[in-house]
Amino acid sequence: MMxxxxxxxxxxxxxxxxxxxxxRLPTWQHAFADPRAQxxxxxxxxxxxxxxxYEANLFNENALLVAGSIFPYFYALVGERNPKQPPxxxxxxxxxxxACDAFELIRRAGPxxxxxxxxxxxxxxxxxxxxxxxxxxxxxxxxxxxxxNAAEGSSWDVxxxxxxxxxxxxxxxxxxxxxxxxxxxxxxxxxxADQQEIESFFxxxxxxxxxxxxxxALLNARELSFIRVGTRSLIQITPAKSTVIVHAPIPxxxxxxxxxxxxxxxxxxxxxxx
Numbered sequence: 001m002m003x004x005x006x007x008x009x010x011x012x013x014x015x016x017x018x019x020x021x022x023x024r025l026p027t028w029q030h031a032f033a034d035p036r037a038q039x040x041x042x043x044x045x046x047x048x049x050x051x052x053x054y055e056a057n058l059f060n061e062n063a064l065l066v067a068g069s070i071f072p073y074f075y076a077l078v079g080e081r082n083p084k085q086p087p088x089x090x091x092x093x094x095x096x097x098x099a100c101d102a103f104e105l106i107r108r109a110g111p112x113x114x115x116x117x118x119x120x121x122x123x124x125x126x127x128x129x130x131x132x133x134x135x136x137x138x139x140x141x142x143x144x145x146x147x148x149n150a151a152e153g154s155s156w157d158v159x160x161x162x163x164x165x166x167x168x169x170x171x172x173x174x175x176x177x178x179x180x181x182x183x184x185x186x187x188x189x190x191x192x193a194d195q196q197e198i199e200s201f202f203x204x205x206x207x208x209x210x211x212x213x214x215x216x217a218l219l220n221a222r223e224l225s226f227i228r229v230g231t232r233s234l235i236q237i238t239p240a241k242s243t244v245i246v247h248a249p250i251p252x253x254x255x256x257x258x259x260x261x262x263x264x265x266x267x268x269x270x271x272x273x274x
Contacts, residue, residue, distance in 0.1 A: 002044070002063040003028045003037070010190055010197040014065055015040045028061045045148045051163055055145055057138045058204045068166070070185055075170030076178035077205045079141035083160040083167055087142065094140075098125065099133035106143055106156050113152035179206060179214045184223065184237060192227055192234035 001013045004025050015031070016022045018040035031037035044065065047053040054071045056064045056078065066074045087095040087103055095103075098121075105120055106112055114134070118125055134156065137143045146162055147155040160167045170178075179202070186201065187193060195215065202211045215235065218224040225238040 001059065002040075002065060003031060005059060005062060009059070009201055010193055011186075011201060012189065014044060018043065041148075048145060049147055051166075054163070054166075055138075056141065057135055070182065071163075072166050072169035072173060073178040073181045074205075075141055075167060076173035076175060077182070078139075079159070079167065079170055081171055083142060083158070083171075087137070095136050096133055098129060099136040102130065102133050103137055103142060103158070106137075107158050107161075110143075110157040110161070111146050111155045112157075113155045115152050117156070175206070175210070176214065176217075179210065180218060180223075183211075183214055183218060187224065187235065187237050192229065192236040194232060194234050198235065 001009065001011045003015055004013055004022075004027055006027065013022070013025060015034075015037050016025050019025065019036045026034040026037050031041070044053065047065075048055065052068050054066050054068065054074075056066060056074070058064055058078070086107075087093070087100050089095055089097040089100045101121060102117060105117060109116075109120070112120075114127070114130060118127065118130055121130070134143065138145075141159050143156050144159045144162055145154045146157045183198070183202070186198070195212070198215060199208045199211050202208075215224065219226075219235070222238055224235050227234050227236050
């Protein structure tokens, strides 16, 4: 998470990692006035430019940062399987007409700033409406923020063009495989969590029933195990069994039996000639 959540979620925060503490961290509403948040944002933007990290807006205004090394697994859960197909608007569609128009503009002219996007879509489009339409596209990882500067704001591009390898790899991964990999990474990060905390976090991406199935499968495979902490039963990654090497005393070799020494024959004294 970029900032702490108003409704707590068991996950570390990027601004906390930058500050080295979780005390008095700003929420996204107050980040503009906190120098720690400004410095963390500068680092985050640099990571986005270099594709070391990606953003997702699955927690309202608070961004979820995903490391580039595991982003394909995340895309397999959230992203479109046919990302080049334009979104369609309609009464039952998940995209508004403005979102469809914004996607076509970004596909044609991206990377493009939000200011330039508003001008090309027509001056009557408000920033609030444009933010909402971008959120619709962003929540399905059709677009991604790729840069930011104070003069023009955020710049956007279609994700399949910005990171084609990551998108291609994500399309080829199954949901079950990806969810298992991310569950392991999540527990490696938070050390241990109960079932409710795991489902609360991953329920923002996939149905909770799928999360429960994946956790049970990993428990049955002994990839995960329970640990008792106080009165709580938490789930952790099964610790690797340590191999104890017992050094037995090395037996000393028995001395070889010496063969009986043969004494040399006694020398006879020389006989004198008479």
